[in-house]
Amino acid sequence: MAETVRAAVQSGPRKIEIREFPRPKVGPDDGLLRVEANGICGSDVETYKGHLGNREGKPFIPGHEPLGIIEEIGERAAERWGVRAGDRVAVEVIVPCRQCQQCLVGRYQACPNRKYGHGVTGIDVEPALWGGFAEYLYLSPGTVVHPIDVNVPVEVAAMFNPLGAGVRWARTLGDIQLGDTVLILGAGQRGLASVIAARAAGAGTVVVTGLESDAHKLQLAREFGADHTIVADAEDTVERVREITGGAMADVVLELTPMAAGPVTDALLSARHGGRVVLAGLKGGRDIPLKTDLIINRALSVVGAFGVDARANEQAIALIESGRFPLEKLHTHTFGLDEVALAIETLAGEVPGESAVHVSVHPNS
Numbered sequence: 001m002a003e004t005v006r007a008a009v010q011s012g013p014r015k016i017e018i019r020e021f022p023r024p025k026v027g028p029d030d031g032l033l034r035v036e037a038n039g040i041c042g043s044d045v046e047t048y049k050g051h052l053g054n055r056e057g058k059p060f061i062p063g064h065e066p067l068g069i070i071e072e073i074g075e076r077a078a079e080r081w082g083v084r085a086g087d088r089v090a091v092e093v094i095v096p097c098r099q100c101q102q103c104l105v106g107r108y109q110a111c112p113n114r115k116y117g118h119g120v121t122g123i124d125v126e127p128a129l130w131g132g133f134a135e136y137l138y139l140s141p142g143t144v145v146h147p148i149d150v151n152v153p154v155e156v157a158a159m160f161n162p163l164g165a166g167v168r169w170a171r172t173l174g175d176i177q178l179g180d181t182v183l184i185l186g187a188g189q190r191g192l193a194s195v196i197a198a199r200a201a202g203a204g205t206v207v208v209t210g211l212e213s214d215a216h217k218l219q220l221a222r223e224f225g226a227d228h229t230i231v232a233d234a235e236d237t238v239e240r241v242r243e244i245t246g247g248a249m250a251d252v253v254l255e256l257t258p259m260a261a262g263p264v265t266d267a268l269l270s271a272r273h274g275g276r277v278v279l280a281g282l283k284g285g286r287d288i289p290l291k292t293d294l295i296i297n298r299a300l301s302v303v304g305a306f307g308v309d310a311r312a313n314e315q316a317i318a319l320i321e322s323g324r325f326p327l328e329k330l331h332t333h334t335f336g337l338d339e340v341a342l343a344i345e346t347l348a349g350e351v352p353g354e355s356a357v358h359v360s361v362h363p364n365s
Helices: 042-049 075-081 160-173 189-201 212-223 237-245 262-270 292-297 310-322 337-347
Strands: 004-012 015-022 031-040 066-073 088-091 136-139 145-147 181-185 205-210 228-231 250-255 271-279 301-304 331-335 358-361
Touching: 004 337, 015 337, 031 075, 031 088, 031 337, 042 337, 066 075, 066 136, 145 310, 160 189, 160 250, 160 271, 160 310, 181 189, 181 237, 181 262, 189 205, 189 212, 189 250, 189 310, 205 212, 205 237, 212 228, 228 237, 237 262, 250 262, 262 271, 262 292, 331 337, 337 358
Parallel strands: 181 205, 181 250, 205 228, 250 271, 271 301, 331 358
Antiparallel strands: 004 015, 031 066, 031 136, 031 358, 066 088, 088 145
């Protein structure tokens, strides 16, 4: 048994290096995960560039979508989580206290006592191994885990987080009903996951926007059930939605674009009177013009989407295990631990000749 663990540490914008850390000792209430894979999302890209998160500049191990095999686990932790050594689990970002009022009523994402988070906590907080870009991940007592079938291919199993986002943003927060017209602004992996979730919820018409550079993603959107795609930098999104719907506009709009201001207004203008708009695309703290008169005069319900909760993760895992959708088509790139920077840059579209959709890092491969 190795006494040290290798991990990729981000120490600043576009600065990632491999370091070694002591292997954590496991007690009765915690555990250790051998990381099989960790997916990369758009927020990882913006954090890598220095646009999001880690404002204090403290070095940390990124990776907030860890999937792996429980290597060691304490007796009380095994009872609390309902798992044992050898089980495969997906790990949530948030580590709540599990004891406060918010946690006890199910709103653990709003836990005021949470001190740690996977992929965001600094290495100055012992035992340092809080991120999924590491050979092993420390499972603290408050960790939230979800079992997932070990027979699912690892690249597909690693999609639990983006698919969970699609389930939560489209079905739960979007409240999609049978026959609804759904507009999804953004054709990244979470936009594509939202297409899947919208179809599973019974949407009647699904429309997806992307850029000219997203041609491969828009093709995948059509394969997964989108009825129409809009090239946002070549067409007027609102007018195309008006044309597609015969003027009725969309019942539900999901705004998922990163760092872009224009799509927020497009979302409000594309929703029907009394429609629902879900805002999930992070803008890096930028001031985004918000035309509140549109919300008032169109009687819109506007919902902010914060991450993925336990219910959505469980529903996403059930969808993955069902084999209902050919999710393997979404996975495009696999990288090792020494290639974390390249993996992020590939998803960001910065590597010539590479068209990425779902990218994952496999630290032990």
